[in-house]
Amino acid sequence: MLENNAVAVVFALGSALTIAWGTVVRHRIAVASGENRSGAIWDAIKQPTWWVGVASALFGYLLQIVALAFGTLLVVQPILVLSLMFTLPLSAKYDGRRISASETAWAGLLTAAVAILVVRGNPAPGHREPDLSVWLVCLGIGAVILLAFFVYALQQAAALRALVLGSITGAIMGYVAVLSKAVVDVFSDAGTAALLASWELWTLIAFAAIGTAVQQASFNAGPLKNSLPAMTVVEPLVAFVLGYIVLGEKFQIEGWEYAYMAAAIAVMTISTVILSRKSIDEEEASAAGGANHTDTEAAPNAGATGAETAAS
Incomplete structure (x- = not known):
């Protein structure tokens, strides 16, 4: 294309x-x-x-x-x-x-x-068919580092665990972004049959599934404010680095x-x-406001019930 x-x-x-x-x-x-x-x-x-x-x-x-x-x-x-x-x-x-x-x-x-x-x-376009050896090195190093951080996160208190898991999620989604570009290029150049037979497609699906699971774990570990900022920041940074190393994309700048x-x-x-x-x-303020509104409505009902009990 x-x-x-x-x-x-x-x-x-x-x-x-x-x-x-x-x-x-x-x-x-x-x-x-x-x-x-x-x-x-x-x-x-x-x-x-x-x-x-x-x-x-x-x-x-x-x-x-x-x-x-x-x-x-x-x-x-x-x-x-x-x-x-x-x-x-x-x-x-x-x-x-x-x-x-x-x-x-x-x-x-x-x-x-x-x-x-x-x-x-x-940014200038990179390689439409990146070297497989570069892919393998980046995937292997990334897997080892992320697994080590995941094990570390499981040993931490809730707040730090949410932060680390959020960072891991962002990194995985950075890989997903680069794999998405690779999948698109395979489909554009070779069609559906080649795409279904490509390792890029199935690796993308695996990373997306793992990323979703780790994301949910980060949400369960603690408040959203501990995980979401890290998640949102790490994803583009990892995608930038992999875009440079794997895809060969470059900003057209110098000096x-x-x-x-x-x-x-x-x-x-x-x-x-x-x-x-x-x-x-x-969002938390909105949720708190909704809870206060519910409590306000519940209070008169509770009072009426007490009065009825006393009267009886």
Whole structure:
């Protein structure tokens, strides 16, 4: 398929927006169901809106695949980080509130950093058929490191365990991003039969399944604010490194330009952490508000019951 980063940007933005909307929908349902209540998960999945949110996530991934078919990983991956920025106004609309000045400022910095990476970096396409030996080295080293961190995480207290497991999830999803690009290239060059026979497809499925399991373990280990920021930051960083090493993609820069590209990556990382924590804080505040509303409604009923008992 013809390389066209402009088309890739359009589909990547569509993917980021779709994923953000689906995330907000599922989070709203989780809050309404009561995340800590027994049976809350089953209550959520019984709602058609929850399935709409899941479908939007799958559609968002499909748009990501299309974006990768047209453009480089180094173009698509930074734009996907903007899903976090899109989550803020969508969540604010659901909650009936305004976005704060600090949220707007950090969202602006994130957007500027992504723009610098995509526009000024102008990533060049890499190898459509990366060397298998490079793949094996990166997969082997990654597996050993991530397994060691997983064992370490199991021995830690809840907060640190959630942080480490979140980081592991982000790293695995970074591999998923690179494998997705490889799968798209195999399909574009050789068709469906070759794709089904390729090791890239089945490795992608395995990594996605493992990543989902570790992600759930990180959520179960402690508060979302301990795992989600690490997860969100590590994924693009790992994808960048693997894109350089495995796929051979490169930013078209030289000399001192590396300095401001590094600064853009740093700003993107910091903005992502802060915005993800703000998003979680708003969700927790919304959940607390819902709980207080429920308690307020329950109190008069409890009083009436007591009065009836005394009268009898």
